[in-house]
Amino acid sequence: MEAYLGEWLGLMVRWFHVIAGVAWIGASFYFVWLDNHLREPPEWKKQEGIKGDLWAIHGGGIYEVAKYQLGPREMPRELHWFKWEAYSTWLSGMALLFLVYYLGSPGYLIDPSRADISVGAGVAIGLGTLAAVMVVYEGLIRSPLANNGKAFGLVLFAILLLVDWGLFQVFSGRGAYIHVGAVIGTIMVANVFLGIIPSQRALVNAVNEGREPDERVAKLAALAKLRSTHNNYLTLPVIFIMISNHYPMLYGHPHGWAILAAIGFITAFARHYFNLRHRDINRPSILVASAAMTVVLIWVIAPTPSTSASTDSAAVSDEIVTEIVETHCVACHAESPSHPGFQSAPAGIRLDDLSLLASHSGTVRQAAVDTHYMPLGNSKGMTEEERTQLGQWLNAH
Template sequence: METYLYEWLNFVVRFLHLITGIAWIGASFYFVWLDNSLREPPQWKKDKGIKGDLWAIHGGGFYEVAKYSLGPEQMPKTLHWFKWEAYTTGITGFILLTLLYYIGASSYTIDPAKMALTPWQASLIGIGAIAIFIAAYEVLCRTALVEKSLQFGLVVLAILTVLAFGLDQLISSRAMYIHIGAMIGLAMVFNVFTTIMPSQRKMVEAISQGQQPDPSWGHKAKLRSVHNNYATLPVILIMISNHYPITYSHSYGWLILSALIAITAYARHFFNLKHHDIIKPSILIGALIAFATLIWLFAPKAVKTEDKTVTTAQIMPIIQSRCLQCHAAKPTDDVFKFAQGGIMYDTEAEVLAKAERIHARAVVSKDMPFINKTQMTDEERQLIAQWYQGLKK
């Protein structure tokens, strides 16, 4: 019963996380697009303090949007704020992280081949690493470096790379990936909480009291908002990479992660320039070439197999001792009580039918058995490789 409810809770929280994340990132994309697409307004609008305007058509209606250089003379009756999208994404994300990687630490976070941690130790390492990143980022944002976007981005990337490498020595690579994603995601939420919202509150307060808002508040909020914008693609990529062990299960998974962050943030630059009518295909092409190079560089070495036939009957004992624990009609694992991924290997026929995925996960990406919980050996993987080659002939 407990596992049953745990699985549903996990599902519901993940759903909420996804929905709020879509709302948040959607709003972020929209406002960056809006800001970059503003054009010079007619004189009568300029006289009112409007610095840019924009016309759009959507859903059968015309919209006219105007941005003030500082603020309107009077506060409007209703002013829309955008904060709950960010906060709820952060909160649901953290709950999901806790459910899977802290409460479920023994299956998701601890990799005994790296370090035999207790669930408490593993959780503290995870939370500690997130805290270190957010603190380092906040400190950096208070230095002069923040005004130099490229250098700032490179320093943040360097910090993330060091943390990825460090975590990879201590916890499972899958957990390391999610933690780097959580660091960036939570730093984005903190940007809203510690800087964007307070700056905006001060601006509203000044205008309500008939004073001019200090332009530095808007500037500070804008910088953080731009950081968030560049972080969107890397964060989404890291979140979905958890379903693609080809990324994290590589022995240089931390380096692949770092490269993916750099490439996707760079690709975002293309879209940000495009909003200003600056079309630089070289950026997208460059990002694609870098991506292709990455795939080529980290391709697994072909497994050398002897030319001997291995029958399905011969590999059944391996599957039974290493996989059945989690992939059976009645799994025996202490955590995974349902056939994971809906996959069962109870019979020879089932194993044969799923040969391609067995090879993909146990030989190519080597991330099954899950965090090698059942301690599959390299010889056994080799045998599965031979069996699979035989099938293909």
């Protein structure tokens, strides 16, 4: 019953997290688009302090949007802020991190073959990394490095690369991926909370008090713009990480950290194409290069034929494979799992019968032969030999 209710709680929080994330990234995409499509307003609007004009049609109505150089002469009674989308995405994401990785099945977080640490140590490393990276980032953005956008971008990439590699040494592939995602999400929400919102508040205060925004307000605004640019480049990688937990071929790969770094780089680079295009600079070579890098990546990380399609397949008997699966898989992958953490067969995959095993041959090979993603946590120590035997049996069926 506990596991069952736990599943429901996880489902609710995940659902909410996705909705909040859609609202956050959706609003962020919309405002980037808006900014990039503003046109010069007619003279009478300029007199009002309006610097950009945009007309749009949506949902059966025509909208007129005006962006002020600084602000209107008088603040409207109601001004909409966009911050709860960001905060609720982060809060629900942290709740999920706890539910799934810290309180859930330890196999999600820890891979004893990589580092045999306790869940407590894993939690300390995970949360410690989130806090440390945020502090470093906040330090850097207040340093002279913030004056050089390109150098900052490179330093940020190097930091994330180090975090990615480091976490891969102590966590399971999936645990490492999700923590890189949480690190990026934390930087993004800190950008909103510690930079963008305070800068907006300073601007609103200046307008309210009827003063011209001074140097301090202008400086805050310039930093807020840099933070917002970082968030813009980080959106695609962070969404990739959110969905990556469905793809053991990536995080279960022995060089999963390098794959994540490559995909992060390629997606941020592809985002650059759209950012340039919004500024009327069209550089399709960026998209072509991104696509070419993706093809190279797919080719480089393809499973090697020696593990997945060995020809020596007749040797493994049904008895041997039954024993392997009974020992290493069936505690979880059965109609009613005996493992206390699971209420029903994980991922809907039952392996308590050889015909079922054969029917899942492709995914089983990927999860337990080509990668070491399964058995989750590998508590009974499945050996290389057993993996090879399982692969050979699968080839023959």
